[in-house]
Amino acid sequence: MRKIFTICLMLAVSFQLSAQKLVVSGKVTDAEAGEGLPSVTVREKGTGNGVVTDLDGNFKIAISDSDAILIFSFIGMQTIEIPVNGRSTIDVQMQTDITQLGEVVVIGYGTTTTKDATGSLTAIDESDFNKGNIVTPENLLSGRVAGVNVSTGGAPGSGSTIRIRGGSSLSASNNPLIVINGLPIDENSVGGSRSVLSTINPNDIESFTILKDASATAIYGSRAANGVIMITTKQGTDDLKVSLDLQGGMSELPNKIDVFSAEEFRSLIEERLPDRVEDLGGANTDWQDEIYRQAYMYNANASVQGTFFDFLPARISVGRSDQEGIRLTSRFERNTVNLNMTPSLLNDNLKVNLNANYANEQNRFASGQEGNALIYDPTQPVYDPNSPFGGFFQYLSDTYDPNDDELNESDFLSLAPFNPVAELLQRRDVSDVNRFYGNLKLDYTMPFFPSLSATINTGIDYQRGEGSIKVSNQNPLAQNDGSIIGSESDYYNIRENRLFDFYLNYKEGFGNLNVDATAGYSYQIFELENYTSGEKLLDTEDTEPVTTIPTDVVLIGLFGRANFSYDGKYLLTLSFRNDASSRFLDEYRWGFFPAAAFAWQIKEEFLKEVNQISSLKLRLGYGVTGQQQIPGDEEVYLPIYRTSLPSSQYQFGNQAYTIGVPAFRNSNLKWEETTSYNIGLDYGLFNERFTGTVDYFIKETQDLFYNATIAEGSNFSNAGIQNLGDFTVKGLELAINTVVFSNSEGFNWDFNLNATTLNTEITRLAFDQDAFVGGIGGGTGGTVQIYRPGYDPYSFYVYKQLYDTNGDPIEGAYADLNGDNIINNDDKYIYHNATPKWNFGFLSNMSYGPLDFTFNIRANTGNYMYNNVNSARAQYDLITLNSNLSNIPTSVQNTGFVQTEDVILSDYYIEDASFLRMDNITLGYTFENLLVKNSSLRVSAGVQNVFTITNYSGLDPEVFGGIDNTIYPRARTYFLGANIRF
Numbered sequence: 001m002r003k004i005f006t007i008c009l010m011l012a013v014s015f016q017l018s019a020q021k022l023v024v025s026g027k028v029t030d031a032e033a034g035e036g037l038p039s040v041t042v043r044e045k046g047t048g049n050g051v052v053t054d055l056d057g058n059f060k061i062a063i064s065d066s067d068a069i070l071i072f073s074f075i076g077m078q079t080i081e082i083p084v085n086g087r088s089t090i091d092v093q094m095q096t097d098i099t100q101l102g103e104v105v106v107i108g109y110g111t112t113t114t115k116d117a118t119g120s121l122t123a124i125d126e127s128d129f130n131k132g133n134i135v136t137p138e139n140l141l142s143g144r145v146a147g148v149n150v151s152t153g154g155a156p157g158s159g160s161t162i163r164i165r166g167g168s169s170l171s172a173s174n175n176p177l178i179v180i181n182g183l184p185i186d187e188n189s190v191g192g193s194r195s196v197l198s199t200i201n202p203n204d205i206e207s208f209t210i211l212k213d214a215s216a217t218a219i220y221g222s223r224a225a226n227g228v229i230m231i232t233t234k235q236g237t238d239d240l241k242v243s244l245d246l247q248g249g250m251s252e253l254p255n256k257i258d259v260f261s262a263e264e265f266r267s268l269i270e271e272r273l274p275d276r277v278e279d280l281g282g283a284n285t286d287w288q289d290e291i292y293r294q295a296y297m298y299n300a301n302a303s304v305q306g307t308f309f310d311f312l313p314a315r316i317s318v319g320r321s322d323q324e325g326i327r328l329t330s331r332f333e334r335n336t337v338n339l340n341m342t343p344s345l346l347n348d349n350l351k352v353n354l355n356a357n358y359a360n361e362q363n364r365f366a367s368g369q370e371g372n373a374l375i376y377d378p379t380q381p382v383y384d385p386n387s388p389f390g391g392f393f394q395y396l397s398d399t400y401d402p403n404d405d406e407l408n409e410s411d412f413l414s415l416a417p418f419n420p421v422a423e424l425l426q427r428r429d430v431s432d433v434n435r436f437y438g439n440l441k442l443d444y445t446m447p448f449f450p451s452l453s454a455t456i457n458t459g460i461d462y463q464r465g466e467g468s469i470k471v472s473n474q475n476p477l478a479q480n481d482g483s484i485i486g487s488e489s490d491y492y493n494i495r496e497n498r499l500f501d502f503y504l505n506y507k508e509g510f511g512n513l514n515v516d517a518t519a520g521y522s523y524q525i526f527e528l529e530n531y532t533s534g535e536k537l538l539d540t541e542d543t544e545p546v547t548t549i550p551t552d553v554v555l556i557g558l559f560g561r562a563n564f565s566y567d568g569k570y571l572l573t574l575s576f577r578n579d580a581s582s583r584f585l586d587e588y589r590w591g592f593f594p595a596a597a598f599a600w601q602i603k604e605e606f607l608k609e610v611n612q613i614s615s616l617k618l619r620l621g622y623g624v625t626g627q628q629q630i631p632g633d634e635e636v637y638l639p640i641y642r643t644s645l646p647s648s649q650y651q652f653g654n655q656a657y658t659i660g661v662p663a664f665r666n667s668n669l670k671w672e673e674t675t676s677y678n679i680g681l682d683y684g685l686f687n688e689r690f691t692g693t694v695d696y697f698i699k700e701t702q703d704l705f706y707n708a709t710i711a712e713g714s715n716f717s718n719a720g721i722q723n724l725g726d727f728t729v730k731g732l733e734l735a736i737n738t739v740v741f742s743n744s745e746g747f748n749w750d751f752n753l754n755a756t757t758l759n760t761e762i763t764r765l766a767f768d769q770d771a772f773v774g775g776i777g778g779g780t781g782g783t784v785q786i787y788r789p790g791y792d793p794y795s796f797y798v799y800k801q802l803y804d805t806n807g808d809p810i811e812g813a814y815a816d817l818n819g820d821n822i823i824n825n826d827d828k829y830i831y832h833n834a835t836p837k838w839n840f841g842f843l844s845n846m847s848y849g850p851l852d853f854t855f856n857i858r859a860n861t862g863n864y865m866y867n868n869v870n871s872a873r874a875q876y877d878l879i880t881l882n883s884n885l886s887n888i889p890t891s892v893q894n895t896g897f898v899q900t901e902d903v904i905l906s907d908y909y910i911e912d913a914s915f916l917r918m919d920n921i922t923l924g925y926t927f928e929n930l931l932v933k934n935s936s937l938r939v940s941a942g943v944q945n946v947f948t949i950t951n952y953s954g955l956d957p958e959v960f961g962g963i964d965n966t967i968y969p970r971a972r973t974y975f976l977g978a979n980i981r982f
Contacts, residue, residue: 024088025060028053028072031093037074040094041742045069045081046928047849050746074687074742106209106230108179108219109455109503109518109559116565118573118597119216119621120678120695122146122735125207128752130843131854132920133249133297133944133973135321135332136195137202137231138162142919143841143858145210146693146733146754148227151960154968156297156323157332157363159195161960164212164227165699166729166758166835168674170793171721172705173629176227177220181355183439183459183499184223186526187629191493192363192431192465194332199359199435199463201319201336203245203301206234213697214623214676218595219559221577225625225674225701233355235340236313240306242982248298249975253326254945256288257370257869257955258890262378265887272876279885281379287887290382290421291373295324295971314341326971328424330366334359349445356438363467365429369420370966371777374873375886382421390474392422395884409478415882418476426475431467436460439499451508455520457501466492479538488536494529503559514565522557554582555628571599581628581671583636588670595623597678615684615691627672630705636666636721666720674701692736701727706766724766727793731758751844760792760835772797777965778872779901784963785866786830794834794962796866798907799827809895812902831907834962836914837862850928852938855921855946860958865913867954868965875900891953913957915950924977936981944973 028040036057043050044063053059061070066086073079077094084090103114105123114123122145129140138160142150152160167174175187178197189196209230211217217224260268262284269276303317319336341354384393388400388407395413404411439459446452471477473486503520528550534543561575577593603616630636680695704725733756740749765771765787774785774796786797799814817827840859846852874892877899879885897903922942930937950957954964 022064022066022068022084022086022088023060023062024070024084024090025058026090026092028057028059028074028092028094030077031095037077037094040072040074040077043071043073043746045071049849052742077687106207106232107211107216108228108230109182109501109520109561110505110516112563114682115601115615115617116563116571116599117216118563118571118599118619119211120213120619120680120693120697120733121209121211121216122148122693123207123209126205128843129205130856130920131922131940132942133247133299133975134202135297135299135323136160137197137200137205140202140205141208141210141229143856144752144754144843145841146695146735147212147731147756148210149756149839151958152970154325154970155194155327155332155366156295156325156330157194157198157321157334157361158968159189159198162229164210164229165697165731165756166760168225168699168701168727168729169627169672170704170725170727170762170787171707172627172672174226176229177217177223178229178231179220180231180437181233181353181439182441182457182501183355183437183461184220184497184524185437185461186495186497188495190433190435190463190465190495191491191530192467193361193433193435193463194363198332199334199336199361199433200231200357201301201317201321201334201338201359203299203303203319204233204317204336204338204357205231207232213597213621213678213695214625214674214699215573215575215595215597215621215678216623218593218623218625219561219575219577220625221557221559221593222555222579222581222591222626222628222671225627225672233338233340233357234303234305234315234317235342235353236305236307236315238307238313241304243301243303243305244980245299245301245977246979247300247975247977249296249944249973251295251297251324251326251971251973253288253292253969254972255955255969257374259288259374259887260378260890261286264890265378265885268879269885272879273885276880276885281377281381283379283381285376285378285380285382287373287376287378287420288370291328291369291424292326293324293328295326297321297323297973297975312341312343314339316340325366325968327366327369327968328421329364329427331362331364333362336360346444347447349447351443351445353441353443354438355440357436359433359435361431361433361435363431363433365431366424367427367429368966368968369423370968372417372420372423374869374889374966375878375881376417376420377885378887379885382419388474389419389476390422390426390472392419392426394419394422394476407474407484409476409482409484411484412476412478413883416884417881417886422475426472427469428471429467429469431465433463433465435463437462451506453505453507455501455503455505457499459499461495461497463495464492466490479535480540481538483538485537489533490536491530491532493531494527496527497524499524512567514563516563516565517561519560520558522555522559524555526553526555528552552582554580556580567604569601569604571601573597575623579626579628583628583630584669584671585667588668591626591628591671591673593624593626593673595621597621597623612686613683614686614688615682617682619678619680619682621678621680622676624673624675627674627701627705630669630721636669666722668723669705669721670703670723672701672703672705672723674699676700689739689742690736691738693733694735695733697729697731697733699729700763706771722766725762726764727761728763729758729760731756746849748847749845751842754841756839757837758835758839760794762787762789762791762793765789774866774961774963776866776868776872776904776963778868779904782905784868784905785834788830791830792833792835795830796832796834796864796907796910796962797828798831798905798910799823800829800831801906801908809897809906809908811895811897811899814906828905832864832910834863834865834913836860850926852924852926853922854924855918857916857918859914859916861914863913864910864962865952865954865957865959866963867909867911867952868963869954871904871906871909872900872965875903911952911954913950913952913959913962915948915952915957917948917958918946920944921946931980932982934982936979938977938979938981940977940979942975942977944975945970946972 040053149163211228301319305315317338321334323332336359339356395416400411441457468490471487500523506517531547559577564572575595600618678697684691703723706724735754771787772783802813843856874889924940926938
């Protein structure tokens with residue numbers, strides 16, 4: 001990269017020096033104040049040639065052509081393009097750019113400006129997105145917005161866990177509501193899809209608006225307790241534009257878990273189990289290397305946008321992504337078509353916005369074989385030509401008869417692990433997902449009353465996923481009867497979401513008072529159908545096909561909002577939403593969600609004469625939002641009976657009769673409600689060269705959905721969802737946007753830094769009872785986390801490890817914390833939690849003429865991880881797993897631990913998982929007018945997942961939830977790209 005940068009820099013300088021012919025000078029002044037403007041960028045259009053004005057606003061620039069065009073730009077001012085026309089002196093007056101101070105942003109059922117916003121929201125557009133190998137939309141946001149955490153898995157096209165201000169629930173959903181062009185989408189993806197966002201092409205997205213506090217989100221009421229992400233896709237433009245974006249790359253595994261190599265394992269067996277040396281093989285196999293590969297990917301997107309037939313602004317785009325996973329056989333493919341039309345009819349009184357999107361997603365899923373790869377004997381080969389299991393080495397039992405052509409379960413060594421490579425190559429798990437989503441929005445302004453407009457918004461999101469899972473008949477997978485005949489099944493899922501909104505908007509000015517009021521009605525229905533064939537190769541009652549159609553979920557809302565602005569200094573927003581959900585019984589069905597926010601433009605009040613402060617606004621917000629997304633797809637207040645063969649059969653004589661088994665029922669279930677308080681400060685300094693926000697917030701959730709036990713005999717189940725508990729999140733968010741240089745001698749540099757700190761606490765649970773969560777593997781299993789009032793919900797609950805005089809842990813030795821001379825569950829204690837104390841994000845954009853250089857970094861501090869890879873595997877007794885020899889992590893040498901059961905819940909395995917990660921680094925060069933006039937070609941190269949600095953001993957410190965028990969590792973990707981514009 002250093003060589004490329006140097007060559008490109010020399011070329012740029014040589015082009016610039018050879019082309020300079022005419023010198024133009026002049027002065028740039030502020031049109032309102034009449035004073036000279038320093039640091040204004042003066043650039044020759046289409047080149048990297050530029051200068052900045054001095055302290056008095058004077059400039060002098062040598063240009064290559066007397067017909068050149070000069071571009072004058074300055075933060076907070078309108079950019080001006082002036083043809084030279086052979087002149088040697090040009091004086092320029094610049095006007096304040098109101099749009100920069102009042103950039104339009106999308107909010108629920110309308111728009112506002114950043115200047116007039118009263119709630120806590122962040123808007124970023126295409127120029128602010130993360131660059132690099134971006135396959136799914138949420139990764140455009142990762143690390144970019146204070147209070148928003150995005151954690152993405154390693155599988156190709158993998159979904160992400162998105163949290164805004166830490167979520168607000170325990171058992172219910174903590175996912176934000178996602179709204180695409182006014183259509184709220186289902187947070188659940190259809191079967192066979194990677195995630196609900198994997199079918200959306202990031203290249204079609206124009207901007208995100210993240211609504212964070214309840215004063216901004218309450219207009220969405222029942223679904224906004226965890227924040228709202230508004231996605232706006234690209235639309236048509238006045239000028240015709242054609243774009244072609246190409247990207248290709250290669251991915252590889254950046255690191256592995258340290259286990260004993262083949263030679264080290266032989267030495268280990270000779271030392272500890274000399275009588276088992278004869279069971280060692282003669283191979284040298286790194287099983288982690290064998291289940292991974294170098295993977296390749298490409299993205300291709302083409303779009304045409306403009307105004308057609310002189311009245312029809314439109315954009316159409318097509319895209320294709322093809323991404324192999326680094327785990328053998330895994331693959332993600334996506335094809336998309338997007339159409340947007342925004343004509344204005346009836347003398348511009350009727351504005352039409354049509355968005356139509358089609359996506360086809362094809363997947364091959366690869367089962368997680370990391371666990372088998374860690375423990376498989378490294379002295380055994382991957383392939384064995386004499387193996388009856390498809391030529392793959394597998395552990396054979398002593399009773400295996402090579403002359404018997406029919407395989408059965410007894411031929412395989414009981415309880416031995418399967419060959420992980422065979423498990424991947426002999427299993428074909430594929431899916432085909434088709435999705436159509438879009439909406440038609442009609443906005444009509446009354447010609448006889450132009451202050452009033454009516455909007456109808458109808459939308460649909462239809463998803464159908466179908467797939468099949470086939471396992472070879474040469475795989476040791478056994479059927480219920482012990483036969484080895486392979487396996488085959490298929491399925492389909494259908495999810496459909498339909499929307500109808502109608503609302504009125506009134507805008508009017510009364511002297512110094514401006515009013516913007518909205519009121520409306522919303523109806524949304526969610527339908528679901530599931531089918532599974534069952535096991536096709538084994539025809540029994542347990543494998544009959546099953547079709548399920550859960551009860552439809554219907555949401556109805558009445559909403560209103562009024563924005564008042566007085567004298568441009570005092571802003572007040574009042575909103576409400578009255579929501580009904582079919583998930584609740586009639587008497588609990590409706591929830592009322594009010595909100596209020598006030599903003600004060602302090603700059604306009606006291607600081608007009610302070611030129612260093614360009615904007616200063618104080619915000620106060622309050623609101624209530626709701627949660628009705630109960631785990632599962634059925635309404636728990638309904639009396640539901642399930643039939644499940646053979647468990648729901650009654651034997652009468654020689655005949656078995658299917659009966660209905662009643663499900664858990666709670667007719668008293670009601671809304672989970674979150675009340676939020678927010679105080680924020682927005683500021684801009686030195687003509688908006690430095691801008692930022694500071695927000696402090698509190699979220700209090702009451703009537704938590706909680707899966708709790710119930711008294712025996714009071715229901716048909718011993719546990720179910722109830723309203724039991726309270727939860728609180730307190731936090732501070734900081735964001736700074738800085739333009740360090742603005743084309744000073746052709747150099748630009750701006751960066752964004754954001755930071756968030758959270759304090760989450762369970763404040764009440766039913767009967768003050770603890771709940772044990774966080775399931776782990778190893779030993780007899782169990783849990784390692786606890787829900788307890790007064791503590792973070794991701795707190796670890798473990799024994800306090802004792803150490804010898806050398807500082808080494810003593811196996812099975814724990815502190816007797818209650819002093820009763822007995823070590824039992826009463827001696828466990830809460831030790832750290834998985835929630836970071838601070839999240840940081842940093843994005844840097846630099847350019848020098850046609851060169852650009854971008855990178856983004858994220859960091860978490862104060863979070864801890866339970867290393868279940870080591871706690872479940874790094875013990876010497878595990879080198880004999882059942883009857884076969886088994887590998888273990890080399891971290892056992894640090895502890896000397898022998899038995900898993902004695903150490904699995906030691907606090908020794910709770911590790912500091914703070915990290916600093918560079919997600920992307922990209923270098924690009926843009927050629928202007930290379931092919932034809934007004935065209936450009938940008939070529940780029942970069943790396944994704946560049947490095948991670950951490951003290952965590954596991955594979956990756958970023959595992960959501962705080963328990964690391966083998967993951968699909970995040971790949972390191974090297975990519976090249978080309979962006980062509982006409």
